[in-house]
Amino acid sequence: MSGPMFGADSATALWDDEPVEGAFTLSDEGVVGRVARPWLFGFAGGAADAPAMLVLAGGGYTQLMVEREGVAVARWLNTLGIHAYVLVHRFPTTDTGPLASRADAIRAMAMIRAVGHGAVGVVGLSSGGHLAACLLAEGAEVARPDVAVIGYAPISTNAAGRTIVADKPPLPPVEKQAMYDLLQPDAQLADAPPPTFIVYAGNDPVVPVANAYRLKDAIVAKGGAPDLHIFADAPHGFALDTPDLPVSLWPLLCAAWLRQTGFAPDS
Template sequence: MTRFDRRTVLAGGLALSAGGAGTAQARGAGGAGPLLVDLDREPDLEIALWPKGPPGGAGVALSEHYVSRENPWGLPDRAAHEVTRPTLTLFRAARPDGSALLIIPGGGYSWVVVEKEGFEGARYFSRLGATVYVLKYRLPHQGWAAGPDTPLQDAQRAMRVIRARSAEDGVNPARVGVMGFSAGGHLAGSLATRFAARVYDPVDDADRLSARPDLSALVYPAATMKPSYAHAGSRENLIGARPAAALVEKYSIESAPPPDAPPTWILHASDDAAVPVENALLVYRSFKDAGIPVSLHVFERGGHGFGLRVEDGDPLQAWPSLYWRWAASRAARGGR
């Protein structure tokens, strides 16, 4: 477990210099839109998921590192490559309301976009009252014994660790949601539908706890593995270039969701050229037919990978508020 302060964050490369942070804040407000808040805020804590290292790592030869990516606003935008140490990065709420949110960034199962689809959302939703955890997870095609279930091992473990820490972090263990973006949306959907699958052997008392999210949010999810609408890169990284039909079915989120899957909120843009909007439509129809409470929001424009980088005046700017109100309404009804 790593506790962040100014010295450790700067040493670890997780923060800009004071001048750089101010520049990014200004550019974010003026260019990428007002959803980007507190860009110089540092995370509060980094939590290792597996006390003795993740399972199935014999023979894995990787070197975890970060790659900075360019963007039009000059914002910090790192992606984690060759993840060997899965973690939760904690952003505490200033005025906690008892809810927790596990954010799962995307990256096509090639890398993990920790800042654009992780930290930026964590800063926003922690302002509203949620205690937010950003998941850095292992990738399925890099030699781990569990193969395509490797990211799900980390996601299940993350939910259990959050619940195990609930008293310490001031979280209601019955109000833990998950939000995933792109391939992270696939992983969030996998967690919502396969929370009970035994994908690893228990390692401590945390693994006695449920991995079921109380709510799930899938943001432009790469949900299906069926070739008509699948995101080719995510599909190949997860189940290979020529997967058997049984694998395609097993890892498509819309395939046979359990009736006790959590209430689910879905967001997509019609003009998404990377992950077709049919991914969202398939999940919506499947969940609705299974009797799972599901809400779908499709915007005319937005493309793919926008995260919270939405310009002022764009209708997409409403999406975090739409999600937050939906989650609050479900909490008011006792999660129903």
């Protein structure tokens, strides 16, 4: 291999010294499938001590939309003067157990902080948003981000007893359902949550908008002041490339918010 995958500036294994070859499968569409060994891909966005964000793509904890919800987000953050690190994490399976994804995210945050960035945040979309919210919960304080951006994430409506869809069956594989039962960020939020930007579609057919309100209410109850944006009509997985709809403006709103919080450099 002539250089890091995805056009990244750096590539680092999370838990071993093995090469990236064979660590995970990648389709021509930029979707990661099976993950045997997690990796972190860095995209430089400014001075060495500029702020950085961990980027967590979605994919329902069975795959990762790493190009569309990972690399594209990293490149956007770079335009704001922010370093970005895209995580290819393991999934909850029989081999890994229900908490492997969270363990990988916590490890990645520690590795990013060790680089020496001025501040470190997290951005997650869809299942990546659930994983990002898990870093705001009790038990993950060591990985607490300075800011969080969470989009269309299943915060807790996949957990047993908390579903919105009546009689919703358990999600396969069993380890994935166990993870959602164990990790309910809104019910487990740690005190004094960091500034959080939340963006959802009101008519999302995949992730009920109730997740947005659950997370917002939990943050407020713990003393935070979330920036909540609900777009009435948008598809699930709107990411950064949903043109001709109002939701396509959310990155502009988020960029202004990141500057307002003092996280992103002034343009």
